[in-house]
Amino acid sequence: MLQPWRTGKVIRITDETASTKRFWIQVPELESFDFTPGQFVTLDLPIHEKPNKRWRSYSIASWPDGTNVFELVIVLLEGGAGTHYLFNEIKEGSELTLRGPQGVFVLPDPVDRDLFFICTGTGVAPFRSMSYHILNQQVPHQTIYLVFGCRKFGDALYGAELRDLETKVSSFRYIPTFSREEPGEHCTGYVHKVYESICTENKLPSAENPDLLVPKPAYFYLCGWKDMIDEAKQRIQGLGYDKKSIHQELYG
Structure with missing residues (x-):
């Protein structure tokens, strides 16, 4: 139902x-702004006469906590009328017209396989929401891999928080990878080699033929730029996973 x-x-x-x-x-x-982790809200910003030119949608970065407050994380886009309005005109105390929650980019039920959350930029927002929801509500789950593609160290949104979460929760793995940093103790390059390496290492003997190794069951959630998502879908299927294992949320 449309809100x-x-x-x-x-x-x-x-x-x-x-x-x-x-x-x-x-x-x-x-009293409570109720939503399902992974959903988004749409803002109606006074930047154009036509409604569809004013609407901007953003994934909710917080998790359901019973309050009427939610969080968005927004990047300033060069030439972007919506983000320039939000960055330059909106202050604490400002009002915004919004609609939501919306969207079906949500967790599987049950969470009975490994989860790969693969993202770039502010695409980390729905995965922050999902991860904390699983852990706060003690939802039964397997391993959660949050693979976050960034350019530089300073681009890793929520980095300190997610690293801290990894130290406290053994089933949560936070793996940022940096495309414009020199090699070191961190991952460098793009997201694809990270999840491909994990999936290759995690293969299991086939039930029909124990000598044959097959992909360990997993769900793949992709959020970010179209080029990353298109390449990831091809590579994940190349690893032997079915298209039904892949869920996506595009932006840009």
Whole structure:
């Protein structure tokens, strides 16, 4: 069911990186803003006469906590009318017109396989929401691999928080990989070699033929730029996984 347009109040804004801000939005008319991790909201911004030119959708970066507040993480896009409005005109106390939650990019039920969350940029937002929801609600699960493609160290949104989470939860693995950093103790390059390496190492003997190794069951969730998602879908199927194992959320 399509949600009605509501008024949200921006109660907090912080800089996450030089070009990325976190916005906490309260929906005063609701006691609780209920959503499923992975869903998004649409903002109606006063930047154009035509409604469809004003609408901008963003994945919710927080997790359901019973309050009427949720978080968005937004990157400033060069020439982007929507993000320039949000960065330059919106202050703490500003109101926004919004609709949501929306979307079907949500966790499987049950979470009975390994989860690969593969993302670039602010595509980490729904996976932060999903990961914390699984862990906070003690949802039975296998291993969670959050593979985050960044250019430089400073681009790893929520990096310190996710590294800390990895130290506390043995089933959660946070693997950022940096395409424009020199090799070191961190991963370098693109996301594809990271999940391909894990999947290759995790193969299991086939039930029909124990001498034959087959891919360990897994779900793949992809969020980010189209080029990354298109390449990932091809590579994941090349590893032997079915198309039905792959879920995607495009942006840009």
